Amino acid sequence: xxxxxxxxxMLFATAASPIAAQDVPAPAPQATAAGDQTDDGGLTGSxxxxxxxxxxxxxxxxxxxxxxxxxxxxxxxxAQLGQxxxxxxxxxxxxxxxxxxxxxxxxxxxSLPQVQMPDYPTWKGMGTDMLVQGFVKAGADGQxxxxxxxxxxALSRQLTKAGWVFSAxxxxxxxxxxxxxxxxxxxxxxPFFDSKIAYIAETGPKDHRMKRLAIMDSDGANHRYLTSxxxxxxxxxxxxDYSKILYLSYLNGQPSIxxxxxxxDTQKLIARxxxxxxxxxxxxxGKWVLYSMAKSGTTDIYRISSAGGGTPQQLTQGPGIxxxxxxxxxxxxxxxxxxxxxxxxxxxxxxxGSNQRRISFFGGRAATPEWSPRGDQIAFTHIVxxxxxxxxxxxxxxxxxLTDSWQDEAPTWSPNxxxxxxxxxxxxxxxxSIWQVDLTGRNERRLPTPVGASDxxxxxxxx
Amino acid sequence: xxxxxxxxxxxxxxxxxxxxxxxxAVLLLHPHAAPxxxxxxxxxVTISDEVAPTSTSPQPxxxxxxxxxxELGEPQQEQAEPSPPEPxxxxxxxxxxxxxxxxxxxTPPKVEQPAPRPEPRKVERPAPRxxxxxxxxxxxxxxxxxxPAPRxxxxxxxxxxxxxxxRPQPATRPQAQPARPAAAKPTTRAPSNQPGARPASAxxxxxxxxxxxxxxxxxxxxxxxxxxxxTNRAPAAQPAASIGPxxxxxxxxxxxxxxxxxxxxxxxxxxxxxxxxxxxxxxxxGSLAGTPQVVRQLxxxxxxxxxxARHAEQAVRAVQLAAPFxxxxxxxxxxxxxxxxxxxxxxxx
Numbered sequence: 001x002x003x004x005x006x007x008x009x010m011l012f013a014t015a016a017s018p019i020a021a022q023d024v025p026a027p028a029p030q031a032t033a034a035g036d037q038t039d040d041g042g043l044t045g046s047x048x049x050x051x052x053x054x055x056x057x058x059x060x061x062x063x064x065x066x067x068x069x070x071x072x073x074x075x076x077x078x079a080q081l082g083q084x085x086x087x088x089x090x091x092x093x094x095x096x097x098x099x100x101x102x103x104x105x106x107x108x109x110x111s112l113p114q115v116q117m118p119d120y121p122t123w124k125g126m127g128t129d130m131l132v133q134g135f136v137k138a139g140a141d142g143q144x145x146x147x148x149x150x151x152x153x154a155l156s157r158q159l160t161k162a163g164w165v166f167s168a169x170x171x172x173x174x175x176x177x178x179x180x181x182x183x184x185x186x187x188x189x190x191p192f193f194d195s196k197i198a199y200i201a202e203t204g205p206k207d208h209r210m211k212r213l214a215i216m217d218s219d220g221a222n223h224r225y226l227t228s229x230x231x232x233x234x235x236x237x238x239x240x241d242y243s244k245i246l247y248l249s250y251l252n253g254q255p256s257i258x259x260x261x262x263x264x265d266t267q268k269l270i271a272r273x274x275x276x277x278x279x280x281x282x283x284x285x286g287k288w289v290l291y292s293m294a295k296s297g298t299t300d301i302y303r304i305s306s307a308g309g310g311t312p313q314q315l316t317q318g319p320g321i322x323x324x325x326x327x328x329x330x331x332x333x334x335x336x337x338x339x340x341x342x343x344x345x346x347x348x349x350x351x352x353g354s355n356q357r358r359i360s361f362f363g364g365r366a367a368t369p370e371w372s373p374r375g376d377q378i379a380f381t382h383i384v385x386x387x388x389x390x391x392x393x394x395x396x397x398x399x400x401x402l403t404d405s406w407q408d409e410a411p412t413w414s415p416n417x418x419x420x421x422x423x424x425x426x427x428x429x430x431x432x433s434i435w436q437v438d439l440t441g442r443n444e445r446r447l448p449t450p451v452g453a454s455d456x457x458x459x460x461x462x463x
Numbered sequence: 464x465x466x467x468x469x470x471x472x473x474x475x476x477x478x479x480x481x482x483x484x485x486x487x488a489v490l491l492l493h494p495h496a497a498p499x500x501x502x503x504x505x506x507x508v509t510i511s512d513e514v515a516p517t518s519t520s521p522q523p524x525x526x527x528x529x530x531x532x533x534e535l536g537e538p539q540q541e542q543a544e545p546s547p548p549e550p551x552x553x554x555x556x557x558x559x560x561x562x563x564x565x566x567x568x569x570t571p572p573k574v575e576q577p578a579p580r581p582e583p584r585k586v587e588r589p590a591p592r593x594x595x596x597x598x599x600x601x602x603x604x605x606x607x608x609x610x611p612a613p614r615x616x617x618x619x620x621x622x623x624x625x626x627x628x629x630r631p632q633p634a635t636r637p638q639a640q641p642a643r644p645a646a647a648k649p650t651t652r653a654p655s656n657q658p659g660a661r662p663a664s665a666x667x668x669x670x671x672x673x674x675x676x677x678x679x680x681x682x683x684x685x686x687x688x689x690x691x692x693x694t695n696r697a698p699a700a701q702p703a704a705s706i707g708p709x710x711x712x713x714x715x716x717x718x719x720x721x722x723x724x725x726x727x728x729x730x731x732x733x734x735x736x737x738x739x740x741x742x743x744x745x746x747x748x749g750s751l752a753g754t755p756q757v758v759r760q761l762x763x764x765x766x767x768x769x770x771x772a773r774h775a776e777q778a779v780r781a782v783q784l785a786a787p788f789x790x791x792x793x794x795x796x797x798x799x800x801x802x803x804x805x806x807x808x809x810x811x812x
Binding site: 042043044045046047048049050051053054055056098152154155186187188189190376377393418438439440 | 711714715716718719722723726727728729730731732734742765766769770771772773774780781783784797798799800801802803804805806807808809
């Protein structure tokens with residue numbers, strides 16, 4: 001029976017897909033026909049939005065629950081959890097810069113039936129534009145079911161909805177998923193809230209700083225130190241499946257590349273050559289690791305299997321310092337930094353090391369390039385006096401500065417390629433902190449970390 | 464030497480001299496004027512993007528300004544004049560009201576003829592049907608009703624004035640008459656006149672009290688409709704040949720004004736480059752007919768591609784929110800379809 005249903009469902013899906021496919025391009029022929037002669041006798045005109053960019057007002061109500069059941073979370077019962085989840089959503093959306101969330105405090109609290117049928121007149125009366133509602137239900141086995149609904153109040157219309165089942169300890173992920181739902185529906189972009197960040201936590205005085213590997217959620221919650229700080233850790237990178245973290249460790253003063261397995265809390269040595277090694281990076285499929293190694297006066301980029309062992313393959317052959325490869329999302333190209341022309345500049349080569357060419361011609365120096373997960377941009381540190389975060393297209397055009405501070409460096413991309421994270425070093429004190437800015441450059445904010453932070457690495461979106 | 468010439472030589476010489484003299488004379492007398500190439504007159508060229516052989520004036524016939532009441536009164540007198548003298552006309556209809564008004568008014572047949580024509584055009588069919596009937600019926604009551612009110616006032620003063628005015632009116636009548644039926648049917652006045660006219664015999668006194676001016680219209684709505692109703696319904700009855708660019712521009716800006724508070728471009732990298740062009744249809748009450756369609760989008764690049772759909776959605780939303788549009792009804796033909804409305808974001812720079 002279920003098998004038959006499955007077949008029917010698949011048949012339906014395949015039958016529906018061509019229809020759906022036709023629906024999309026249908027306006028196109030009309031568009032060209034009408035585009036050639038825009039005046040088919042009807043009225044023409046234009047309207048522009050000359051206001052400053054306005055944040056979209058979103059009301060987020062406390063998530064309703066069917067019964068106030070205790071949960072195995074630090075938030076408490078499902079009713080308290082409902083409030084905590086909507087607070088996390090409000091905080092996510094607020095820090096994004098595109099939205100102006102309100103609530104859950106000070107807003108009417110919907111009952112469970114109202115979650116799916118909001119009282120539009122009331123919300124219209126309050127001047128609400130968008131409305132986020134949801135529910136939390138505790139399952140028998142400690143699982144939480146969280147539903148999330150987004151409504152356009154002005155049009156009295158439901159825009160989208162979704163539901164998830166998480167273990168109780170992952171309740172924040174449910175909130176992030178709901179934030180992602182709202183964000184992607186209202187911005188058109190891919191989600192990114194439900195992701196994690198690895199970074200280097202810095203403590204201690206400037207000349208004797210302890211650097212530890214740490215991870216946290218994209219909003220700074222669930223913070224956790226991974227290494228003790230006995231060995232200085234640098235340049236972490238999440239593996240594409242979040243199972244491991246690749247980083248550089250100066251254990252006993254010797255630079256070594258380790259893979260930290262998050263599931264088992266064990267480490268595996270990838271490369272220790274005796275020579276200075278830097279900047280380990282994953283390939284998009286997680287099978288390869290790039291790193292740079294200085295040997296006999298030149299520094300070159302090597303590739304080695306992430307499983308460990310094997311012979312490193314040298315991708316660049318000097319001259320000068322070649323360092324810090326970052327794969328394009330499809331794995332076909334690598335962007336890296338080289339001073340072969342006399343100063344640090346950004347170069348691109350094929351994944352096998354062929355066809356190396358310089359793409360940055362902006363004056364000054366360009367360092368630490370990082371390919372966007374969307375593939376359409378490359379973020380880098382532009383050094384003209386100050387260090388600034390900038391982006392350019394993979395062909396080397398369209399330079400745009402995202403920040404303007406004294407020392408901003410080491411950009412890393414959000415999973416959707418719309419936000420760049422970097423660390424900013426304060427002038428004088430040398431205190432480092434992690435900041436992020438969106439591609440418009442308008443929304444810049446500091447990420448909350450318990451101690452000083454540098455070398456952020458944003459992981460991909462979680463499934 | 465001359466003697467040496469022979470006779471025929473002398474003759475030839477004489478002929479030659481004479482011919483030369485004639486040639487010189489011809490040349491002198493008919494000096495061939497050199498063909499003077501006169502440069503053509505300079506023409507001032509104006510480049511116009513809108514050239515129409517049709518009138519774009521909203522009201523090609525500008526009779527509307529005339530006041531309603533006097534016109535109405537005069538045609539009655541005028542019509543009354545030909546048959547009997549004016550003073551007589553006043554009492555005459557009163558006594559033999561039914562017979563007299565009918566003959567002097569050849570207009571009713573005219574009215575009846577045009578009346579059925581517009582019927583199919585106009586939506587309100589029940590209204591026109593009674594029109595021919597009441598036209599015949601009200602004639603008796605109308606003079607009775609109207610005459611007492613206006614005539615005592617107008618007659619002493621208006622007689623001399625009315626006559627000259629009445630004469631030119633025939634010229635206007637042919638124009639006005641076609642307008643009457645069309646205007647009278649859909650208008651609110653027409654129904655008010657008709658029902659009023661039917662029971663006029665009973666309600667007659669009430670009319671002049673309530674509507675001193677309106678009663679005149681009611682009494683002679685055949686002639687009176689032109690002035691009064693052309694102001695209201697002229698575009699419907701006799702629309703301008705076409706609606707000009709100035710009207711269209713102000714209609715577009717009226718729509719733009721109403722959209723502006725609702726239109727909010729989405730934020731995002733490169734979003735200011737996006738332009739969405741929508742088309743939508745409007746009902747006569749200004750509400751939206753169907754859903755706005757995206758005609759096309761401009762300015763899409765790799766950076767803002769993800770936002771294009773959202774941009775279009777916001778534009779559609781703006782139209783839906785602004786929806787019942789407040790636009791002048793007489794130009795409905797111009798704004799019933801908005802074929803390309805442009806939504807963009809311009810940062811004030």
